[in-house]
Amino acid sequence: MDTVTLWEKIKRGLQDGATTAAAKAEYLGKLGRARLEVARSRHTIHEAFAELGGLVYEDLSTDAAAVAKASALVQEQVARLKTLADALQEKEDALGSVKSGDEEQPSDEA
Numbered sequence: 001m002d003t004v005t006l007w008e009k010i011k012r013g014l015q016d017g018a019t020t021a022a023a024k025a026e027y028l029g030k031l032g033r034a035r036l037e038v039a040r041s042r043h044t045i046h047e048a049f050a051e052l053g054g055l056v057y058e059d060l061s062t063d064a065a066a067v068a069k070a071s072a073l074v075q076e077q078v079a080r081l082k083t084l085a086d087a088l089q090e091k092e093d094a095l096g097s098v099k100s101g102d103e104e105q106p107s108d109e110a
């Protein structure tokens with residue numbers, strides 16, 4: 001008669017659990033690495049698109065004839081970027097004024 005003690009059952013259960021946990025951890029590790037690689041690839045593509053867009057914008061911003069030949073959507077984006085660049089310049093100028101002390105500083109009186 002094959003009698004299995006309680007301790008042997010517990011030990012076998014722990015071994016099976018450890019094996020299952022190790023397999024699951026390995027799977028999750030592979031899954032995480034694969035997701036990270038996908039995210040890295042997407043980020044690299046996004047950077048390449050941004051760089052391409054910057055190069056095209058630089059070319060278009062120096063050549064009014066090229067902008068005139070571009071599609072309406074491209075013309076809108078060039079105009080939008082110029083507006084955003086102007087707004088950024090104003091904010092940078094304001095920051096410079098605050099840093100140099102040209103603006104009135106609040107007093108310590110309360």
